[in-house]
Amino acid sequence: MRIIICLTTALLLAGCAGSNASLPTANGSNAAAITRNGPSQIWSCGQPPSAKVRGDAGAPLAGTSGYKSLYDFLAGTDGGWPYGDLLAAGGKLYGTTTEGGAFGFGTVFQLTPSGGETVLYSFQGGNDGAYPCAGLVNVNGKLYGTTQSGGANDWGTVYSVSLTGTEHVIYAFAAGSDGAAPYAKLLVVNGALYGTTVEGGAAGYGTVFKCSVAGKEQVLYSFHAGEDGGYPYSKLTEADDELFGTTMKGGSAGWGTIFKVNLSGQESVVYSFQAGADGGYPFDGVAVLNGELYGTTKFGGAAGFGTVFASSTSGTEYIVHSFKGGADGAYPYADVIAVNGVLYGTTVFGGKKSWGTVFSVTPGGKEHVLYAFKAGKDGANPFARLLDYNGRLYGTTQGGGTTGWGTAFSLRP
Numbered sequence: 127m128r129i130i131i132c133l134t135t136a137l138l139l140a141g142c143a144g145s146n147a148s149l150p151t152a153n154g155s156n157a158a159a160i161t162r163n164g165p166s167q168i169w170s171c172g173q174p175p176s177a178k179v180r181g182d183a184g185a186p187l188a189g190t191s192g193y194k195s196l197y198d199f200l201a202g203t204d205g206g207w208p209y210g211d212l213l214a215a216g217g218k219l220y221g222t223t224t225e226g227g228a229f230g231f232g233t234v235f236q237l238t239p240s241g242g243e244t245v246l247y248s249f250q251g252g253n254d255g256a257y258p259c260a261g262l263v264n265v266n267g268k269l270y271g272t273t274q275s276g277g278a279n280d281w282g283t284v285y286s287v288s289l290t291g292t293e294h295v296i297y298a299f300a301a302g303s304d305g306a307a308p309y310a311k312l313l314v315v316n317g318a319l320y321g322t323t324v325e326g327g328a329a330g331y332g333t334v335f336k337c338s339v340a341g342k343e344q345v346l347y348s349f350h351a352g353e354d355g356g357y358p359y360s361k362l363t364e365a366d367d368e369l370f371g372t373t374m375k376g377g378s379a380g381w382g383t384i385f386k387v388n389l390s391g392q393e394s395v396v397y398s399f400q401a402g403a404d405g406g407y408p409f410d411g412v413a414v415l416n417g418e419l420y421g422t423t424k425f426g427g428a429a430g431f432g433t434v435f436a437s438s439t440s441g442t443e444y445i446v447h448s449f450k451g452g453a454d455g456a457y458p459y460a461d462v463i464a465v466n467g468v469l470y471g472t473t474v475f476g477g478k479k480s481w482g483t484v485f486s487v488t489p490g491g492k493e494h495v496l497y498a499f500k501a502g503k504d505g506a507n508p509f510a511r512l513l514d515y516n517g518r519l520y521g522t523t524q525g526g527g528t529t530g531w532g533t534a535f536s537l538r539p
Contacts, residue, residue, distance in 0.1 A: 171209035171224045171259035171274070171309075171509075171524075191484075191496040191537040195504050196241035196520075198527035199534075201226040204243055205233035206531035208522035210261035210311060211460070211510040212237070213269070216289075219513070219520060219534070220246075220269055222258040226531070231256040231276065234269065234287045237534055239516070246291040251276055254293055255283040260311040260361070261510070262287075263319070265339060270296075270319060272308035281306040281326070284319065284337050296341040301326050304343055305333035310361040310411070313369070315389075320346075320369060322358040331356035331376070334369065334387050346391035351376045354393060355383035360411040360461070363419075365439070370396070370419060372408035381406035381426070384419060384437055397443045401426045404443055405433035410461040410511065412437075413469070415489065420446070420469055422458035431456040431476065434469065434487050447493045451476055454493055455483040460511035462487075465539050470496075470519060472508040481506040481526065484519065484537060497537055501526045505533035514539070 199206045205223030213220045219237040227233035227248030234247040246269075249256050256276030262269045269287045277283035277298030284297040296319075299306050305323030313320045319337045327333035327348030334347045346369075349356045355373030362369045368386045377383040377398030384396040396419070399406045405423030412421040419437045427433035427448030437443040446469070449455050456476030462469040469487050477483040477498030487493040496519075499506050505523030513520040518536045527533040 171207070171257065191539070192518075193497045193504065193537045194535060195527075196239075196534040196536055197237060197243050198503065198529060199223060199226065199531040200529050201531040203228050203248065204245060205235055205248075207524050208532045208534065209259050209509055209524055210271075210522075212513045212515075212520050212522065212534070213262045213264060214513060214515040214520075215264045215267075215269075219515070220262050220264075221522065221534070222261065222271060223532070224257050224259060232258050232273070234258070234262070234271070234291075234293075236289075239536070241534070243534075246289070247287050247293045249273065249276065249293075253278050253298070254295060255285050259309050263312050263314050265314055265317065265319075268339075270312055270314075270339070272310070272312060272321060274307050274309055274324075282308045282323070284308065284312070284321070284341075284343075286339070296339065297337050297343045299323065299326065303328050303348065304345060305335055309359050313362040313364060315364050315369075320362050320364075322360060322362065322371060324357050324359055332358045332373070334358070334362070334371070334391075334393075346389070347387050347393045349373060349376065353378050353398065354395060355385050358385075359409050363411050363414060365414050370414075370439075371411050372421060374407050374409060382408045382423070384408070384412065384421070384441075384443075386439070396439065396441045397437050399423060399426065403428050403445060403448070405435055405445065408435075409459045413462050413464050415464040415467070415469070418489070420464070420489075421461050422471060424457050424459055424474075432458045432473070434458065434462060434471065434493075436489065446489060446491050447487045449473065449476065453478050453498070454495060455485055456480075459509050463512050463514055465514045465519075468539070470512050470514075470539060472510065472512065472521060474507050474509055482508045482523070484508065484512070484521065486539065496539075499523060499526060503528055503533075505535060 206226035231249035231251035255273030306326030356376035381401040406426035431451035455473030462471040481499040506526030
């Protein structure tokens, strides 16, 4: 059984080591230049060592934008280290934790907007799956998600959970041409589930797949880690019958891509990152606003601490904001969401206390930090994208809280 430790942490902490982040060495665009991850590769959902470090547990929670800490995870049966985003359904919020639960392999939980938490399902680490990194989607009153590990072949699953807590594995990845290690949240299009795997596929560098709710899986595209990209950690976004996402590596310079795949499986690269002012290593997906694609890169930009970028669907890219690594934030992993024409997102580090931020930025580039985490009761290291629900933004932090195992929070946009 593989133990989760963060693959991406090494890149993140290497970039955080100095006062001005140095970018990792780029892989070339030749697929052979990128090392194939084998079964011994350990995948993760973030979890930097800092995630369990707490500051003053009594740090004041009051801040701009009406910040509220909703729940502190204890890493017991309630779960610990929430990494994925939250889902609103039927007046409640639903999410996952990558650890904790009755067996220690993560949970699916329910949360009331006022902070009452209930575990719907605890993963057992066997055929039922283990370590869910991603958030959930709702199809006809049933929750669907992915685990990066576990399943019949220990390469991850697509699963469903009823609102009463009955779990069912829809598909277990075999690490062949079908893909392996699904990391991202699913997308629902016309009742079918679409997603990405970080590994597997025809060349071993990840896939875009389709899966019916009955469990019929089909690979739409296999990445080759050349100019087409490789290692897609991102969720997918649908626009005009095409699926858009990012790859963390590959592309013409080896620093990742924005790609699109149509529903028939034809792939093309929208933009290849150069790891200069344009950014490098996009980790999550893209949002669509007024026909433009918006997203984040966790490195690159003018100061090396990541960017918010925009791109046309034809591939004209420009930077909306380059993070400076100080009070404005540093290293955004999650994509942005659009609310009333303004973009909202999170950074894992930076802010006044260096424990991450919630920020807003206009398409014209005016950035504002709504909240800077203190690593106390309020949380630390927000990896997940935000949820807009009933006039508030909801999210999770992977660290902080009274015990250091993460929080769920809300604030006003």
